[in-house]
Amino acid sequence: MRLREFLEGLGQDELHKIEGQVELADVAVALEGNAKAVWFERLSLAGNVAGSRSRLAHAFRTTPRGLLQEVLARLKNKGEVVEVQKAPAQEVVEKDPDLTALPVHLQHGFDGAPYISASVDFTRDEERGVTNVGMRRLMLRGRREAGIDLNAPSDLRAIYQSAVKRKQRLPIAFVVGSHPIDQVAATMRLPGDELALIAALRGEPLQVVKCVSNDLRVPADAEYVLEGYLDERGYVEPEGPYGEFLGYYGTLKTNPVFHLTAVTHRRDAVFQTSTISGKTLARTDTAQLNAIRAEVGVWRALETAVRGTTAVYASPASGGAFNVRVQLATRAFGDARNAIAAVFGCLVNVKHVFVVDPDVDIWSDEQMEWALATRFQADRDLVVQSGFRAIPLDPSLRSSQTGAKAGFDLTMQRMPTPLPPAYEGRRFDSVEAALRDGPKHFVELMAARASRDGREIVRELEALRPRLARDPDGRYVLK
Numbered sequence: 001m002r003l004r005e006f007l008e009g010l011g012q013d014e015l016h017k018i019e020g021q022v023e024l025a026d027v028a029v030a031l032e033g034n035a036k037a038v039w040f041e042r043l044s045l046a047g048n049v050a051g052s053r054s055r056l057a058h059a060f061r062t063t064p065r066g067l068l069q070e071v072l073a074r075l076k077n078k079g080e081v082v083e084v085q086k087a088p089a090q091e092v093v094e095k096d097p098d099l100t101a102l103p104v105h106l107q108h109g110f111d112g113a114p115y116i117s118a119s120v121d122f123t124r125d126e127e128r129g130v131t132n133v134g135m136r137r138l139m140l141r142g143r144r145e146a147g148i149d150l151n152a153p154s155d156l157r158a159i160y161q162s163a164v165k166r167k168q169r170l171p172i173a174f175v176v177g178s179h180p181i182d183q184v185a186a187t188m189r190l191p192g193d194e195l196a197l198i199a200a201l202r203g204e205p206l207q208v209v210k211c212v213s214n215d216l217r218v219p220a221d222a223e224y225v226l227e228g229y230l231d232e233r234g235y236v237e238p239e240g241p242y243g244e245f246l247g248y249y250g251t252l253k254t255n256p257v258f259h260l261t262a263v264t265h266r267r268d269a270v271f272q273t274s275t276i277s278g279k280t281l282a283r284t285d286t287a288q289l290n291a292i293r294a295e296v297g298v299w300r301a302l303e304t305a306v307r308g309t310t311a312v313y314a315s316p317a318s319g320g321a322f323n324v325r326v327q328l329a330t331r332a333f334g335d336a337r338n339a340i341a342a343v344f345g346c347l348v349n350v351k352h353v354f355v356v357d358p359d360v361d362i363w364s365d366e367q368m369e370w371a372l373a374t375r376f377q378a379d380r381d382l383v384v385q386s387g388f389r390a391i392p393l394d395p396s397l398r399s400s401q402t403g404a405k406a407g408f409d410l411t412m413q414r415m416p417t418p419l420p421p422a423y424e425g426r427r428f429d430s431v432e433a434a435l436r437d438g439p440k441h442f443v444e445l446m447a448a449r450a451s452r453d454g455r456e457i458v459r460e461l462e463a464l465r466p467r468l469a470r471d472p473d474g475r476y477v478l479k
């Protein structure tokens, strides 16, 4: 389950392979808005690998629409972790570890420096006795020093803060170059050991190896491992600005410092970069990874709040979480509002929830527009609440500490959509015989007479007119 093999398994519709010389200064432009993963062969660098739902689905051997259910099914796996002594990730141990020897490029115009962005971090939470895994960017600050953004609430932030309280360094290892499944696992925030979570999502035992300069365990099939520690000084150095996942620059932050102690890698290692910001969020690694994480969280919350959830979709254009769609077979009045309330509470990132009936395709923007236009009355179906914990990166907060959430109840009494007719039903010798059998729609009368035209049915109905009536559903009946 190494990155190189995943890339080799992608077709031309999913992968843009650039064989010629590319300078680091040109990498960001090649990735911006690209619907495909890009493999810069001469740089031995791949980007935007998880930046589409179809590639994530490919990683999980399912379809884009089947992705959520596949992930939910795999989350039920136990997840076995096996330690090995020799690992491809350690085929080469760099004698002079140097962050500036790696193909790290400037991602956005005003970023503070080149960033490593596809960095999956591994730490030990000694209090819980588990390995924590996440994704955290690294701002190059020298050959062996980088800034790490630990501002947002996360398990790693809590683990680091308690190490700082004890005046201790926190050993950490970053895998750069990993299978998309490992990144999905890294961005999930679930209780428990997250090495086991990677194994569960992979659907096979995870081989891990001990790092060469600390006691952390990392996947043996990683492309690169950057080992080191976060120093005990806490939040001391400026980090940023950086093009953030909502499509805006973040501010210059004060953040901890990462110190590099070793670099190990495969002989034919592929370095990796993640797309984060820009004008086309839907095509970034961050939005796609966020989306599947949000869908899992929402699905689980709805499992206990209401019955009848049939699909959940987090729109990647909203950063993969801010706008969430729920398809619900409502069983009782008020179900849609209960669903909205549950989604409000389950994830900080979710701001807007759209609940639709099962006949609306939640993967279709067109269908969602139609449902919003025709099934929604703003004074009746809008739920607005304020004072929620919010993501400070959201510029619409205008520096407020908390934010508002809105739910759009787009459900309605079930009404059939006017689709092209399907001529199905029993045959009869005449329209009259068909109507003696019971009330029928015009289409059923056509089917009853095996009509491929329809106008002769009009004539037969005309002959019956004195004895003919219509029921409240518009079906023809004999008086």
Ligand SMILES: Cc1cc2nc3c(=O)[nH]c(=O)nc-3n(C[C@H](O)[C@H](O)[C@H](O)COP(=O)(O)O)c2cc1C
Residues within 6 Å of the ligand: 117, 118, 132, 133, 134, 135, 136, 137, 138, 148, 149, 150, 151, 152, 153, 154, 155, 156, 157, 186, 187, 188, 189, 274, 285, 286, 289, 290
């Ligand atoms: C590509 C990518 C980069 C990310 N970078 C950061 C980051 O620099 N800082 C941060 O706090 N979260 C970042 N995140 C979000 C965290 O990885 C995510 O919240 C994760 O669940 C945190 O894990 P933890 O709570 O187990 O520590 C990033 C996510 C992605 C997909």
